[in-house]
Amino acid sequence: MARRPTRFTEDDFESLEGRASxxxxxxxxxxxxxxxxxxxxxxxxxxxxxxxxxxxxxxxxxxxxxxxxxxxxxxxxxxxxxxxxxDESVILSYLTPKQGLKKTAQLNRWVDRIIKDGDPVINDFSKTYNATERHTLRQHALRVHRDIAKNATEEEIAASRLKLFNYVQQVALISDN
Missing domain, CATH: 1.10.60 (Diphtheria Toxin Repressor; domain 2)
Structure with missing residues (x-):
């Protein structure tokens, strides 16, 4: 088996960072x-x-x-x-009336807790909503943390948080069935 002549560099991994598997x-x-x-x-x-x-x-x-x-x-x-x-947000906006305002507020609290506390809350959320993929949820949370750590603009942080919220909302809609 032939070996790769050069080692992987940070640039190799950075080019793959934003892509989903x-x-x-x-x-x-x-x-x-x-x-x-x-x-x-x-x-x-x-x-x-x-x-x-x-x-x-x-x-x-x-x-x-x-x-x-x-x-x-x-x-x-x-x-x-x-x-x-x-656009996920548009589609979810048509399905959220099925959830109601109380459920949406509850999901917002979940998102805040996931961002603040991390893995223990992700595990609790996964137990509550059976359609959750821990890895995907963790990746969304890490993106928010990364944006905060690199002092991204408020718009970028809000966009990352919205993606996390959209995922949480999708999982909640699917799990309710």
Whole structure:
């Protein structure tokens, strides 16, 4: 077996830092498919009013007519792939009324605790919400900590925190089912 002639440098790892692994990408598609199922439960009028791509609206309307379990599963997978191109915040804003204000405030408190206390709270959150992937949650929290440590702008810190909140909200929506 041939050895690599040079050692890895910090630049090699920094170029990979922001990218998600294939496993994380697949799990994200599965989360989006589960959210897509919940979007499909909306009324046809609400689906048509979604500010998303026309293909996604058609796929959401089509799934309502599908009764076969396997065909429905494939359609959910397709919806998950179509939702990759959409803004998570917009999609979650249509699903949060199902949670209510009390639940949203509770999730905000979870996010604050995760940022403040780290792993013990992540473990508690994982026990409470069974759809949680500890690694992904930890990565989101670490991004917030990294932005704070490098004295990033308020907008960058807020963007990282929003990504963490969106993930927590997705997990809560999926786990409630």
């Amino acid at each position: 294939k496993t994380e990408q697949k799990k994200a598609v599965q989360r989006m498919a589960a959210l897509g199922e919940q979007l499909a439960e909306l009324s046809p009028k609400q689906i048509k009013n979604l500010p998303v791509d026309e293909r996604l609206i058609e796929a959401l309307l089509d799934i309502q007519a599908i009764s076969s379990h396997e065909a429905r599963r494939r359609q959910c997978s397709r919806i998950g792939k179509l939702m990759r191109n959409e």
